[in-house]
Amino acid sequence: MSSNDLDTARDRIIEAAGEIFAERGFEATTVRDICQAAAANIAAVNYYFGDKQRLFVETVLTAHRWRMDQAALPNWTADTPPRKKLADFIATFIRRVRTGPKDTWQNRLIMREMMRPDAACAEVVRDSIRPQFEILLGILRALLPEDTSAESLHLTAFSIVGQCLFYHFADPVVRHLVDDIEYAEFSIDKLACHIANFSLAALEYTARHVDAETAT
Amino acid sequence: MSSNDLDTARDRIIEAAGEIFAERGFEATTVRDICQAAAANIAAVNYYFGDKQRLFVETVLTAHRWRMDQAALPNWTADTPPRKKLADFIATFIRRVRTGPKDTWQNRLIMREMMRPDAACAEVVRDSIRPQFEILLGILRALLPEDTSAESLHLTAFSIVGQCLFYHFADPVVRHLVDDIEYAEFSIDKLACHIANFSLAALEYTARHVDAETAT
DNA sequence: TATTGATTGAAACAGTTGTTTGAAACAGAT
DNA sequence: ATCTGTTTCAAACAACTGTTTCAATCAATA
Numbered sequence: 001m002s003s004n005d006l007d008t009a010r011d012r013i014i015e016a017a018g019e020i021f022a023e024r025g026f027e028a029t030t031v032r033d034i035c036q037a038a039a040a041n042i043a044a045v046n047y048y049f050g051d052k053q054r055l056f057v058e059t060v061l062t063a064h065r066w067r068m069d070q071a072a073l074p075n076w077t078a079d080t081p082p083r084k085k086l087a088d089f090i091a092t093f094i095r096r097v098r099t100g101p102k103d104t105w106q107n108r109l110i111m112r113e114m115m116r117p118d119a120a121c122a123e124v125v126r127d128s129i130r131p132q133f134e135i136l137l138g139i140l141r142a143l144l145p146e147d148t149s150a151e152s153l154h155l156t157a158f159s160i161v162g163q164c165l166f167y168h169f170a171d172p173v174v175r176h177l178v179d180d181i182e183y184a185e186f187s188i189d190k191l192a193c194h195i196a197n198f199s200l201a202a203l204e205y206t207a208r209h210v211d212a213e214t215a216t
Numbered sequence: 217m218s219s220n221d222l223d224t225a226r227d228r229i230i231e232a233a234g235e236i237f238a239e240r241g242f243e244a245t246t247v248r249d250i251c252q253a254a255a256a257n258i259a260a261v262n263y264y265f266g267d268k269q270r271l272f273v274e275t276v277l278t279a280h281r282w283r284m285d286q287a288a289l290p291n292w293t294a295d296t297p298p299r300k301k302l303a304d305f306i307a308t309f310i311r312r313v314r315t316g317p318k319d320t321w322q323n324r325l326i327m328r329e330m331m332r333p334d335a336a337c338a339e340v341v342r343d344s345i346r347p348q349f350e351i352l353l354g355i356l357r358a359l360l361p362e363d364t365s366a367e368s369l370h371l372t373a374f375s376i377v378g379q380c381l382f383y384h385f386a387d388p389v390v391r392h393l394v395d396d397i398e399y400a401e402f403s404i405d406k407l408a409c410h411i412a413n414f415s416l417a418a419l420e421y422t423a424r425h426v427d428a429e430t431a432t
Numbered sequence: 433t434a435t436t437g438a439t440t441g442a443a444a445c446a447g448t449t450g451t452t453t454g455a456a457a458c459a460g461a462t
Numbered sequence: 463a464t465c466t467g468t469t470t471c472a473a474a475c476a477a478c479t480g481t482t483t484c485a486a487t488c489a490a491t492a
Binding site for chain 4: 433434435436437438439440441442443444445446447448449450451452453454455456457458459460461462
Binding site for chain 3: 246247248258259261262268318
């Protein structure tokens with residue numbers, strides 16, 4: 001999003017809408033606030049996007065495209081070991097997801113919308129989340145026995161992304177649970193390293209003890 | 217919450233408000249919908265609570281008190297193995313957290329408000345979340361080597377609760393990623409079983425290979 | 433310059449929001 | 463029955479919402 005792109009009213013509206021949507025959510029955001037922040041007329045939203053809902057969808061999709069370009073997966077060769085692929089995936093994923101003071105409205109908006117089951121969510125899942133999900137499943141297939149069921153594969157994938165997403169969704173809670181010094185030490189690299197270790201350990205263990213049972 | 221408590225309009229309003237607030241959030245909820253669901257007059261909200269905002273605060277506090285009364289963790293004896301404790305903890309945690317038709321609005325409301333750092337829910341973290349967190353840390357201390365650092369302990373705990381919280385926060389995405397048949401199979405027991413297996417495997421592996429390193 | 437099409441502007445629209453009003457209905461005590 | 467304080471009700475309030483309208487403005491082309 002170079003500064004040149006902001007000279008048209010349409011782009012200014014998306015930029016302003018993204019920040020306000022990310023901060024207050026869809027319902028609490030008014031088109032008047034958006035247009036005022038974008039230095040555009042009230043009618044501009046309906047002129048360019050039809051209605052508020054479609055502006056919202058367009059904003060979410062724009063945010064997602066932007067986010068995908070920011071932190072891309074490294075280029076893997078044919079002989080890249082799956083363990084390395086998984087570590088790369090986790091590091092990239094947590095880099096995309098982690099919020100902070102320097103966080104962009106694109107990230108906050110996507111995260112907020114993951115919990116809102118509506119049209120925008122469905123499109124984002126189809127266009128952007130599912131491809132990433134399939135990449136992860138491919139990595140896990142190489143790390144787990146061949147007869148692993150699709151369901152187990154999915155649950156394992158959810159366990160991995162769940163660990164990453166936690167540091168976004170529960171960030172206010174994390175901030176209260178550990179002291180400030182330790183919180184400051186939670187760098188992206190450290191979190192990614194821990195999650196990769198934790199998950200790889202679980203995978204290597206279960207890969208040997210197929211059909212592990214819960215302690216009872 | 218016996219049916220006797222719903223006699224007064226005030227209690228009916230809190231009950232209805234809790235369900236709608238938990239589902240749609242504060243902004244998207246109208247006092248008209250609340251009063252209609254509570255079979256009360258429009259003026260009742262302002263009569264009993266002053267305004268919509270104070271009704272909301274009262275509802276969150278009520279949900280918090282209700283959740284505190286739910287003694288969900290089973291009674292452990294001195295010789296209950298830590299593995300069993302961890303499995304119990306995970307099952308209880310995911311049962312509290314999981315969103316679904318059978319879930320209570322009290323849980324969903326607390327979960328929703330957990331991500332508002334500015335709200336007065338910092339005390340909810342202090343009164344309700346931290347004690348649970350300390351319980352989990354105690355279990356993990358028994359499962360990990362004694363020289364495990366506090367930071368590693370915390371990261372491990374976050375990995376576990378992160379897996380559980382995922383199914384709450386990312387539920388709409390999960391619904392789109394797997395087909396309906398598989399989604400219907402994601403019972404609370406199955407999810408809890410998987411997360412316990414995954415986490416115990418990771419713990420048992422790292423307990424042997426202290427200071428595991430990321431594959432590079 | 434005149435014309436065309438795209439964009440902007442201020443005002444108004446119809447509907448909904450949270451809130452208030454004042455009278456009616458109620459219950460219990462004198 | 464009368465008085466008291468509490469609770470309910472329908473109606474209306476003022477403010478705000480997303481959206482529409484239509485004239486004004488602008489840029490480029492013939």
